[in-house]
Amino acid sequence: MAGELGGPRLAARMADVRESGTVELMDRARQLRARGQDVVSLAGGEPDFDTPAGAVEEAVRALREGFTHYVSSRGIPELRRAIAGKLQRENGVAYDADTEIVVTVGAKMALLSAILVLVEPGEEVISFGPAWVSYQPMVALAGGRLVAVPLRAEGGRFAFDEAEVQRAVTPRTKVLLVNNPHNPTGKVFSRDELAFLAGLAREHDLVVIADEIYEHIVYDGRRHVSMASLDGMRERTVTVNGFSKAYAMTGWRLGYLAAPAAVASAALAITQQTTTCATSFAQKGAVAALTTGGGAVAAMVAEFARRRQFLLERFRAIPGVELIPPEGTFYAFPRLPGDTPSTEVARRLLEEKQVAVVPGSVFGEAGEGFLRLSFSCSLGELCRGLDRLEAFFRGG
């Protein structure tokens, strides 16, 4: 059978790997803008801030000095040392910079490598639904199956049912994938919730992939807890993180994983055989981001907190739409009134009000009935977008 577009027959594994619903929407909003339409995009997941100046300076200096060749597939040693320092200082976990850390092309490649390294065809990965769009296709590429335990909006929070997670574990379960803070709901898992999941992982000999890319973006005095810092978890956790969200470095494509040496070595082999290494001069910039970018991160998080507050106030005036305040990330995940499919609501919002949002259903079944809005854009843009949303839901 030829692919939908004709041409050669595609590999069967592509049946479960589709274009990213969120990236597609960002592209659609960009196209409409290019055609002169005044589109407000609340769809993207990228901070509107500039990358911290120190990181830019160091990357430019590296380029000028000719640091433009292949580097170690593990990542340049000074970046691995800076990452190990950060993991110790901020996350309370000690990693060996020479054997337990691999720098990757975005956190996405760290996640894909971890999944390919751990998941056999037919094995299952438990995660929470709604789930970030790329987890299911990544698990499918490994021949595995993502099992999404629902996060339910109850009592003012998104929460999971412990018994439901327990029931999801089968003899085929290999990995527990925990995205904390959570895209798209904005949930920050509490220490107790993490301790429960850690206990389950120990009991059933599961590996945890901890995607902590939003760790700095938490609100109302919350503190992010790293899975690997919990008792007995360092040896069974792959911690994934990156520079995109905290340092507004999405286009730099830099991320990393930290894991026991056997897992890190296998991920290293994947890096060597696929991308060779993450971009050399970008890594020099990332060292500066980690060592001098703390103030910039704090300023960005303070601005996200202001935008979140603004959004929460505006949502009180939007009839019928329930919003659980996000505890972290720069996403809001409001529940729609009625039972119109979220794709239909998102399509009408774009066509009738020129505002781009992501339909909850792209995050799986548990996301149906919700929309994801990003407040990583400027306050002015957010205000224009919310004016349009309010007019839409008021029927104007």
Ligand SMILES: Cc1ncc(COP(=O)(O)O)c(C=O)c1O
């Ligand atoms: C939950 C989550 N993990 C990982 C990533 C990937 O980040 P990167 O830009 O580092 O590949 C994203 C980006 O949207 C994300 O939302």
